[in-house]
Structures are given as structure tokens and as C-alpha cells.
Amino acid sequence: MNRLGTVKGSSGSIGLQVSDVSGQKHANAKGVPLDSTVGELVHGLLGRMNLPHNDVSGRPLTYQARLEREGRHLHASEVVGESLQEDDRIVLLPDVDAGCR
Amino acid sequence: MSQSGHRYTLEIISDSGELLDQLAADINWEPPAECTRFTGIRRGQIPAVMATGERVVQPVWHPKLERPYVCEFYLTVFGDNGEQVSAEIPLSYVGDLARRASARLVEKGVLQAGSRFHYRVFAVEDSAATQSEPSAAPSFSVEEVPRALPLHTGCLLDALEDGLRFGTMTAGDMPVFIPHHVLTEASVLARQAGANETGGILIGHLLRGPGSPEIFAKITAQIPAKHTRTSLTKLTFTADTWAAVRGAISQRGQDEIQLGWWHSHSFLKELCRDCERRGDGTCTTNPSFVSVEDVALHRTCFPRAFSLALVISDSPCGGLGWELFGWRCGMVVSRGFHITEALQPAPRLVTASIVNRESQHGKN
Numbered sequence A: 001m002n003r004l005g006t007v008k009g010s011s012g013s014i015g016l017q018v019s020d021v022s023g024q025k026h027a028n029a030k031g032v033p034l035d036s037t038v039g040e041l042v043h044g045l046l047g048r049m050n051l052p053h054n055d056v057s058g059r060p061l062t063y064q065a066r067l068e069r070e071g072r073h074l075h076a077s078e079v080v081g082e083s084l085q086e087d088d089r090i091v092l093l094p095d096v097d098a099g100c101r
Numbered sequence B: 001m002s003q004s005g006h007r008y009t010l011e012i013i014s015d016s017g018e019l020l021d022q023l024a025a026d027i028n029w030e031p032p033a034e035c036t037r038f039t040g041i042r043r044g045q046i047p048a049v050m051a052t053g054e055r056v057v058q059p060v061w062h063p064k065l066e067r068p069y070v071c072e073f074y075l076t077v078f079g080d081n082g083e084q085v086s087a088e089i090p091l092s093y094v095g096d097l098a099r100r101a102s103a104r105l106v107e108k109g110v111l112q113a114g115s116r117f118h119y120r121v122f123a124v125e126d127s128a129a130t131q132s133e134p135s136a137a138p139s140f141s142v143e144e145v146p147r148a149l150p151l152h153t154g155c156l157l158d159a160l161e162d163g164l165r166f167g168t169m170t171a172g173d174m175p176v177f178i179p180h181h182v183l184t185e186a187s188v189l190a191r192q193a194g195a196n197e198t199g200g201i202l203i204g205h206l207l208r209g210p211g212s213p214e215i216f217a218k219i220t221a222q223i224p225a226k227h228t229r230t231s232l233t234k235l236t237f238t239a240d241t242w243a244a245v246r247g248a249i250s251q252r253g254q255d256e257i258q259l260g261w262w263h264s265h266s267f268l269k270e271l272c273r274d275c276e277r278r279g280d281g282t283c284t285t286n287p288s289f290v291s292v293e294d295v296a297l298h299r300t301c302f303p304r305a306f307s308l309a310l311v312i313s314d315s316p317c318g319g320l321g322w323e324l325f326g327w328r329c330g331m332v333v334s335r336g337f338h339i340t341e342a343l344q345p346a347p348r349l350v351t352a353s354i355v356n357r358e359s360q361h362g363k364n
């Protein structure tokens, strides 16, 4: 395994399995604080999975975290400890533009 | 961890040789490293595993401008057991950075819109120039999980025999096979969308034969993109689009993976509606390209080196066209492919043409 990033631990935390939209990039997130929000979780995952934060104009890209167990997109304001369980699988799905400029 | 060992600076120069700007080049080495790794997998030099792994980038000094100016980069990726694969990455890899820098100069009025400019890159040794963990990381750790490349067994020679070459083939590109019906389906959808953009996802398999490490891609189907937002020059794939695609792949149950995407460029149906150059065939507008946004989408959603992007272009002056793009040296470039199932016998058509010919002879 290649360590992509690490920081301070947390006692109230869980581990998650994460994949990108292609289903071809996988990562394990460990020590995700139960009191963090899904928005914070997604933000923290992007850089360390080498996924862009912004579009070509510099505007933030919107990513939905899809919870495979329930087959739904999590809301950014949902709290990890209330919506997610240990070892849940989430997929990061972006709203992304094709264009012809 | 990836190491560059150098810091790179990009210089923008006017056509008359005046230095217009100098800026730190924040080069994303992941796409060329991914391409290099995949090339190594296709040569059997490195295990068929999807992983980021270790990499090192070295500058190659420019023969005329000399050190510290760079003419290309030498990138090496490493496998877990000491295997290594290297590739020369052309200076044009930073062309996008240079174009963005030039656009800012145009905004500032330093460079005139449409005027020519040049760019060059110099490198300064810096042992601290190692991409490491982001400083503002949140309070959890993330570890990549390498996965085996999902390879099926297939015979490349059989596939080549069945295929019809389309576009310009470049040595070193992974062979790609697309059934004629997939191209037709996408083209019909593009026509139905009128001047607006539409698109879909290309799914299929990666295959490897028993006697060779070479890998080839077979598209099996296209899944029309649902839940998109569309306009003349923009197509937004939403989270719901991707969720629907995942559902469709799972429902098909054929162990397919997302190999790429397609979308249409039909904006010339508006722009060339009253084109004065259509009559004499001199209209040269070409909608067959990938835009900056298209490349960014490809990088975000299809980062693996085998991923493909098909552009269906449609214009009143040029008609309908297909162009396939894929990764090469970390850049998204036009590439050739093979059309399969294109040469099906068509007995009715043959009969019809004979009847026609006979009737024409009858008139003469």
C-alpha cells in the first residue's frame, strides 16, 4: 500500500473504503472522526486521491459521496458518525462539464 | 511518494524574444507517470496493478540553450519489487500551463490576443522538491489500495483480423476496438440532440492474450448519459449520471468496466447554419477536438492510461465525424482505433445495387 497522507488520530473514528468515479482508484480512509461532516470528509479525500478540487476556471467542483450500502448520495452536512458505519464503501461522484471552448 | 528533485520555472517569451513572464511551474506528474506505468505493464516489465507507486522525474538539459533549460523530462516509475520503467516526456507536456499563463498575460494586456508566443522551462535542483502530504490535511489518513488490472483473455490477432482501421495509428498506442453499432448508436443520439451536446459512457473489457503481455481494449457498449445538463457548448455529467452508469453496468452483469466516454460537438449546426462557404466546400471549421474542459473531465473521471474519449462531431458543412482521443505521455491526444462488426454481409444492399445498375443500363 502506498501512503498518500496521514495526520493526527482521533478516538471516535471509523475506517471507510473509498473509490473514484471510474471505479479504478481505490483507497482506505482510516481514523475518520465521527464528528466530522461528509463535506469535510470529501474535501480531505480529494487531494490525497489526486482528484481535482477545482474546474478549469478555478471554481470548486461539486462531488457527491455515494454510500453504496444505502444506494444514495450523502449530503455534505451529514455527520459521519450518524450516517456512516465502519468499513462502509463510498464513491466520489463529481458534477463535471464537457465543453467546446 | 513521488520525487522530482527539481523545481521548474516556466518562461513566456514574445515572438520578438522578449521575456514576458516567469512563473513557478506546478507540474502534475501523475498523468505521465500513469502512462509510463501502463506502458510497462503492456511490455510485461511491471505487474498489472493499478497503483500510483514511486516515481522520479529528471530534467533533460536542452542541447542549445543548455543547463538549466530543459528540452524534455525523463520519468521513471517503480514497481513494488524493484521493477522500473522509464519514458521521455516531451516539453509540450507543460504546453497547457504555458497557454494558461499566456491567457493571463492577454487579460493583463501584456500579450495581444491571438499573437504568437514561445515558452521554455528551466530546472533548479532542490532536494526539498518532493511532493509530500498536503499540509492542511484533515484529521484522518488515506492509503491507496492497489488493485489488479481487470484483464480478460483474448486474442489480439483475431481482433485485428476482424477490425477496420480508423484514424491515424501511432506506434505504442494500446490497440482499441469499437463495434460499429456503438459508433452508430452514439451518432444517432448526437443527431437527435440537434445542436446541443450529448454524450455517454463507453464500457467494455481490457484483454491480454496468452502469449504476449500486450493489452488491448474492446468496447462492448455505450451507455447514454442520463441526468445531464446540456447546452450548445456544454454538457454536465452529474453525480446522478455516474450513479446511473454504475447501475447499468451492474445490471448488464458482464464484468465490464468504464473504458471511456463519448460526447458530441454539434454547435456548428448553429454557427454554420447560414455559412457562406458551404456551397463551394471551403468552410474549414473543425469541431473534432477535445476542449480544455473535455481534457479536465477526462483527467478527473478517466485517469487511467487506457481511458478513451470519443468525439462525435456534426456540422452542416462537414457532416458527421468520429475522432477518438486517449492518453499518451500524460496528454490527451487524437489516436486511431479499429472498428469491429463493420463488414457484415448485406445481401439486400447488393441486390438493390444490381437492380439499380440494370435499370440505369436499361435507360441507356
Ligand SMILES: [Zn+2]
Pocket (backbone or CB within 6 Å): A098, A099, A100, B263, B264, B265, B289, B290, B291, B294
Ligand atoms: Zn467537448
Ligand SMILES: [Zn+2]
Pocket (backbone or CB within 6 Å): B272, B275, B276, B277, B278, B283, B284, B285, B317
Ligand atoms: Zn461552415
